[in-house]
């Protein structure tokens with residue numbers, strides 16, 4: 001029996017929970033037709049909140065309604081990557097003489113005429129020719145771009161193409177990225193139409209969602225866990241999706257069959273060793289020096305900390321402080337539990353930063 005928790009990035013969890021609304025809206029946009037605003041969607045949130053797994057889940061969902069999805073990570077050769085991946089997906093799911101394919105959807109008999117497509121040399125021409133053939137068979141394509149960054153020539157070219165053809169073809173676009181990168185896409189003047197994308201901000205799971213996720217994931221294995229232990233795990237994770245997987249994984253590992261509160265504590269202790277390197281360090285990499293100055297100052301204080309007290313601990317004037325405070329709130333790193341106060345969002349982040357002080 002293997003561990004039902006998967007503390008790694010981009011791996012669809014055995015139990016996926018709490019993001020149903022986002023997926024439903026996007027699928028609705030596909031069914032509703034061109035012009036539906038959900039056909040261009042942006043998912044944003046800190047690392048480990050579950051952006052990539054939403055893209056993966058959408059990949060499975062769209063197949064059920066006769067669409068294919070094309071997943072790419074943002075990189076220099078983005079356009080070629082999108083085209084290659086699309087070709088691969090067509091070959092995998094659309095076969096000339098199979099009425100039903102492995103995915104269980106049926107698009108009927110269909111073969112793509114590749115010669116016709118590859119003869120085009122511009123990316124736009126090849127893409128147009130391929131989409132034309134798919135359209136004739138009523139097959140839609142969801143373009144997914146993950147870890148998006150603004151200010152990219154290839155993204156601009158992709159976006160212009162998408163905008164130009166959004167009403168001719170069955171196409172939709174969903175991007176995922178951390179908040180300031182999504183912002184830089186939204187403020188890019190060349191691709192200003194992307195600003196109208198539906199923005200979905202990923203927060204923490206609620207306490208009851210977290211408990212339900214932990215309970216259902218344990219139920220996939222032969223190990224039992226008490227409600228009290230589930231409550232402790234949920235509380236320690238703070239509803240942060242990656243942490244639920246990491247804590248759950250170690251708690252499952254550290255006990256043979258029945259897990260009560262004392263066993264849960266042992267597992268949580270083991271998990272704590274990895275939180276810094278597998279989560280907090282990655283989040284820090286995405287922050288600027290000024291962001292870090294602010295959060296290191298905050299880590300030295302009793303939290304929630306008053307904003308004026310925090311200002312006294314940094315070199316920032318009120319304007320700068322407010323600017324960075326807002327930025328870090330957007331990034332999902334800090335929040336205001338009440339007016340004039342700030343605290344950390346991600347469990348263990350404060351403790352981890354304190355170790356560097």
Ligand SMILES: Nc1ncnc2c1ncn2[C@@H]1O[C@H](COP(=O)(O)OP(=O)(O)O)[C@@H](O)[C@H]1O
Pocket residue numbers: 006007008009010011012013015016017018019045046047048049050051052053054213241242243245
């Ligand atoms: N809604 C969810 N339910 C259960 N597990 C989740 C959920 N969202 C994310 N996870 C888990 O959290 C981890 C990080 O998810 P990932 O999508 O890679 O984060 P991101 O792309 O935002 O950095 C993965 O192990 C994933 O299985």
Ligand SMILES: [Mg+2]
Pocket residue numbers: 009010051052053146147
């Ligand atoms: Mg990701």
